Amino acid sequence: MPVYRYQGRNPRGELVDGSIEGGSADAVAGQLFSGGITPIDIREARAPEAATPGGLRLRGGKHKVQLSDLILFSHQMYTLTKAGVPMIQALAGLVQSTRNPTLARVFADISEQLESGRELSVALSRHAHIFPSLIISLVQVGENTGRLDEVFAQISRYLEQEKDTRDRIKSATRYPMFVMGAIGIALVIINVFVIPVFAKLFKSFRVELPWATRVLIGTSDFFVAYWPYMLVGLVLLVLGLRNYVKTDVGRYTWDRLRLRLPLIGSIITRATLARYARSFSMAVRSGVPLVQALGVVARAVDNAYIAERILAMRTGIERGESLTRTAVASGLFTPLVLQMLAVGEETGQVDTLLTEVAEFYEREVDYDLKNLATAIEPILIVAIGIMVLILALGVFLPMWDLAKAARGGG
Numbered sequence: 057m058p059v060y061r062y063q064g065r066n067p068r069g070e071l072v073d074g075s076i077e078g079g080s081a082d083a084v085a086g087q088l089f090s091g092g093i094t095p096i097d098i099r100e101a102r103a104p105e106a107a108t109p110g111g112l113r114l115r116g117g118k119h120k121v122q123l124s125d126l127i128l129f130s131h132q133m134y135t136l137t138k139a140g141v142p143m144i145q146a147l148a149g150l151v152q153s154t155r156n157p158t159l160a161r162v163f164a165d166i167s168e169q170l171e172s173g174r175e176l177s178v179a180l181s182r183h184a185h186i187f188p189s190l191i192i193s194l195v196q197v198g199e200n201t202g203r204l205d206e207v208f209a210q211i212s213r214y215l216e217q218e219k220d221t222r223d224r225i226k227s228a229t230r231y232p233m234f235v236m237g238a239i240g241i242a243l244v245i246i247n248v249f250v251i252p253v254f255a256k257l258f259k260s261f262r263v264e265l266p267w268a269t270r271v272l273i274g275t276s277d278f279f280v281a282y283w284p285y286m287l288v289g290l291v292l293l294v295l296g297l298r299n300y301v302k303t304d305v306g307r308y309t310w311d312r313l314r315l316r317l318p319l320i321g322s323i324i325t326r327a328t329l330a331r332y333a334r335s336f337s338m339a340v341r342s343g344v345p346l347v348q349a350l351g352v353v354a355r356a357v358d359n360a361y362i363a364e365r366i367l368a369m370r371t372g373i374e375r376g377e378s379l380t381r382t383a384v385a386s387g388l389f390t391p392l393v394l395q396m397l398a399v400g401e402e403t404g405q406v407d408t409l410l411t412e413v414a415e416f417y418e419r420e421v422d423y424d425l426k427n428l429a430t431a432i433e434p435i436l437i438v439a440i441g442i443m444v445l446i447l448a449l450g451v452f453l454p455m456w457d458l459a460k461a462a463r464g465g466g
Contacts, residue, residue, distance in 0.1 A: 059184075060084045060100050064093040071096075072174055074181035076189075087348050121186050123222075125156055127215045130191075134208035144170050162186055175199055190335055190356045197343045210338050217334065221327055221421065228425040229320065232432045239440065246447070248283065251276035258454050265454055272450035304360070312361040319431055323424045329388060330417035332357045332366065337410035347373055362388065379406065392416075 060081060063073045072093060076084055081098045088095045129150070136146035147167040154160050162183050169179035177196035180187045191211055198207030255273045258265055265273070279286070300306035315325045335356040339349035350370035354363040365386040372382035380398045383389055389397070393413050400409025 060098050062088060062093075062095055062099075063097040064088055064095040072178045074178045075184055076181070087345075087351070121156060121158055123215060123219050125154075125159055126187075126191075127212060127219065129159070130208050130212040130215060134205055134212055137208060138205040143176060159186075176204075188356060189352045190339065193344050193348065193352045194339065194342050201343055203342075207342055210342060214334060214338050217418075218331060221330070221418065224422070224425050225323065225327060228428045231429055232436060235436050239443065243443070244279070247276045247279040252280060254451055261454065266449065268446060268449035269451070269454050272446070308360040308364070311359045315359070315361065319428065323421055323428070326417045326421045326424070328357050328359050328362050330414045330421060332362065333410045333414035333417065337407045337414060340410065341407040346379070 059075050061073070061075050062084060063071065065071055076087060081100070084098050085095050088098075132150060132153075133146065136149070137143070141149075144167055147163050147170065151160050151163045151167065154163065165182070166176070166179040169182065170176065175196075177192055177199055180192045180195060184192070194207045194211060195204070198204035251272055255276060258269065258273070301310045315321050315328075317324070332353055336349060336353045339353060340346065344352070347370055350366055350373065354366040354370070357363055357366065365388055369379070369382035369386055372385060373379065379401050380394060383397055384394055393416065396409050396413055396416075397406070400406040
């Protein structure tokens with residue numbers, strides 16, 4: 057979705073500027089009006105690299121801004137705003153206390169923007185590569201409603217939950233990734249250093265070798281002869297894939313593919329939908345307009361495929377359809393979740409029901425993560441067993457045949 061730079065005037069008549077996402081200039085104007093800003097000029101701009109709540113692509117020069125930095129920022133801002141500390145004074149304290157040089161520079165710039173009369177949300181939007189659009193929108197609502205401390209408390213809880221989910225997924229996938237890496241390294245060492253030694257020995261026998269041995273020797277010869285080209289090809293493949301994933305088409309394709317990966321695809325899907333439900337609930341509870349909330353939540357899910365479905369839901373709501381109907385059309389949710397959304401829409405408690413949806417998905421993710429190692433272990437054992445069997449057949453069958461021949465000759 058394109059990013060637009062805008063200039064406008066806030067309810068006090070002060071000139072403000074910033075950037076915001078939107079499907080068109082008219083849609084951006086509608087979002088600005090709903091936020092209490094009268095637009096003067098709206099122009100499409102090149103979008104900066106998206107910041108995500110997970111902190112996986114948060115940039116900030118040499119020192120990256122991690123999710124833990126945003127959690128600490130939201131904690132500190134909640135404490136300071138609740139205590140009634142003036143915003144400029146609070147940011148000055150953050151400049152002195154933060155250990156991240158990038159954040160220190162950002163806080164100093166935000167403080168300067170506040171001193172020049174700009175609002176906090178506008179100052180944060182100048183650093184969209186650091187602060188996700190969801191945080192900026194919530195801060196804007198907090199400013200308009202006078203509940204900035206509550207907004208920062210909600211942001212803090214949301215980011216902590218997000219970090220916990222991501223940490224558990226990393227922890228559950230670390231063991232199988234380590235085992236697969238060890239298997240790959242072992243295969244390279246065996247083919248480059250071990251098999252050639254046996255190949256010289258077997259050639260001295262001058263007998264017909266078993267098929268398994270011929271396969272091993274052929275594979276080893278290929279590795280020994282072409283390993284520089286294979287290494288260069290692997291590096292080029294990795295770089296090519298990384299550049300492809302950075303494109304819109306590549307990002308969409310990869311995000312759609314990883315939702316269909318065996319074993320972990322369903323976990324990623326549920327975790328992403330939990331992130332959507334929780335961030336959407338927080339935005340609705342804070343008073344962000346429904347259409348604008350769906351726009352910022354689409355960025356928060358950090359998945360281009362699911363984001364496209366969410367934006368399609370927003371388009372449906374703009375046409376006058378209900379939230380439940382657009383959710384059904386998206387094809388993302390189970391019947392149970394759709395029923396919960398319908399009840400929430402009928403009772404006017406969409407935010408509460410969305411929180412329950414998020415907790416439902418998080419419980420499923422937690423259960424799947426606990427059983428992930430149990431599900432992967434048999435696959436790894438079978439893979440290692442097949443590798444050992446091929447090696448055993450290829451290495452020991454010729455020796456066994458030679459021993460039989462020697463005994464027969466004796």
